[in-house]
Amino acid sequence: MNKRKVLLILLIVCIGLVFWWYFNPSELTDDSKEVTLYGQIDLRTVQLSFSEQEYIEEMYVDEGDVVQSGQVLAVLKKDRLAAQFNEATARVDAQKEVVQRLTTGLRPQEVLQAHARVQAAQIQLKNADSLLRRVKTTTPSGASTRQSLDDAVTAVKLAQAELAVEKNGLSLAEEGYRKEDIAEAKANLEGLQASVQLLQVRMGELQMLAPVDGIIQNRIAEVGELASPARVAFTLAVTEPKWVRAYLPEPDLGLVNEGMTASVYSDSFAEPFEGWVGFIAPQAEFTPKRVETTDLRTQLVYEVRVWVDDPDNRLKLGMPVTVTVDATANKNINSDLDSASEESSDVDSGSDSRSQ
Known part of the structure; x- marks a missing residue:
């Protein structure tokens, strides 16, 4: 008799848990929800060319060189402009x-x-x-x-x-x-x-200066060649900040917000890199063929850019990576926004009452 009562009680508890989970699924899932994205390291590149049409006198950097903003990369001959x-x-x-x-x-x-x-x-x-x-x-x-x-x-x-x-x-x-x-x-x-x-101004533009910190990706022109504004001399890869181009499935769109922290994993390194979600595309698209995910390729996705903190420049262009975003941070952001909106509404109502 006691066993039947215990079994009955357990059955009632299980049924209660099922109903509770059915009407409150987020309490069990969202707290441990982790969104996984797949993408590649992307770099912004700058095509550098001279403003003047003149012969190149010196080239001070080569492919793979790390340059700083304002560093002289190359100079043109100045005899003609100096005479003018x-x-x-x-x-x-x-x-x-x-x-x-x-x-x-x-x-x-x-x-x-x-x-x-x-x-x-x-x-x-x-x-x-x-x-x-x-x-x-x-x-x-x-x-x-x-x-x-x-x-x-x-x-x-x-x-x-x-x-x-x-x-x-x-x-x-x-x-x-x-x-x-x-x-x-x-x-x-x-x-x-x-x-x-x-x-x-034209005399100053005979020197090509690095506009930002980066790495010389391509050295196209050489000493003695005739430079012109229409011809690219260097391709500069901007290394800071570095970012991941990934794609967010449509069902997970409500779980990820701009500004949320993320972890970036690569097959080449054991420890993850710290990052944050910097951009979410406002328009949906179909998954590009070059992105390998576990979802169907016809599924609607949103392009996401995740900025990565890589001071040692270990992540390289085109490297495939996996990004994980803790969706619980979404709750904190929403709660902060709600509290801020409530405070602003309280302030507004107080001002209205004072004005009355």
């Missing part, structure tokens, strides 16, 4: 002198010369007036001819015109050069200075 730079600099210096001359105005000696020319014109006019008065007194008596009187009158008019010209010249000398001429000279100077700055 010197010519442009000389033109700037000459135009500076023109601007200085126009801004300063005439020299004091030139102004004094203008004064002297005015005084000479005044003397000539005075002399012409005296001659005209004498001719006028002698013409009625016949001592001077009518032609002499006409010549004296013309001489006075010429002297008056010459005096007017010299006075205008003195006024211009004292006033200096026109503002429009000075502005034009300054504009020409700015244009020449811009040409010099452009040549300075």
Whole structure:
């Protein structure tokens, strides 16, 4: 009788556990849920080319060399651009002198010369007036001819015109050069200075600098070849940060979020590498043929990029890896987000009540 009671109790407990598991499956599964992804190590590459078309003078790195950001990789010949730079600099210096001359105005000696020319014109006019008065007194008596009187009158008019010209010249000398001429000279100077700055930029671009830290993957150009912007000289593999291109099955999409920590396993190393989910594609696709997973290849997946911390650069491009993501971290993230949203809603409601 006691055995039957025990068996009945056990049966009731089992049935209760089955019902509880059926209505709360996440309590038994999600806590130990681990999402496994399959992918490959992917590297971003930079195609490096020169901005100038010139012959290569030196190549300082080779394939496999580790380079730092700002390191000089190669240089071009600079003779031609250096000559253009010197010519442009000389033109700037000459135009500076023109601007200085126009801004300063005439020299004091030139102004004094203008004064002297005015005084000479005044003397000539005075002399012409005296001659005209004498001719006028002698013409009625016949001592001077009518032609002499006409010549004296013309001489006075010429002297008056010459005096007017010299006075205008003195006024211009004292006033200096026109503002429009000075502005034009300054504009020409700015244009020449811009040409010099452009040549300075081009001179700097004769050196190829590494834009980021990385490894020289391919050395395509050689010394003595003609470089151009359309021709790649180096291929630089960016090693930091390194990331895994993997694919997340659609049923596991709700278990993985961006920012979650991950472990990256490789067949070449026993210990895993630390990583984190950096990107999940917003659009689904079919599994690419090159990815080998245990799921059907026609299953919808989402591309995932998992950043990997590999300071020793042990993971190589194209290396197949396995990524595991602890889905329990998803709960923590969601709970944090929910609590943050609740706090913000409480703050909003409090502010609303205060405003009322």
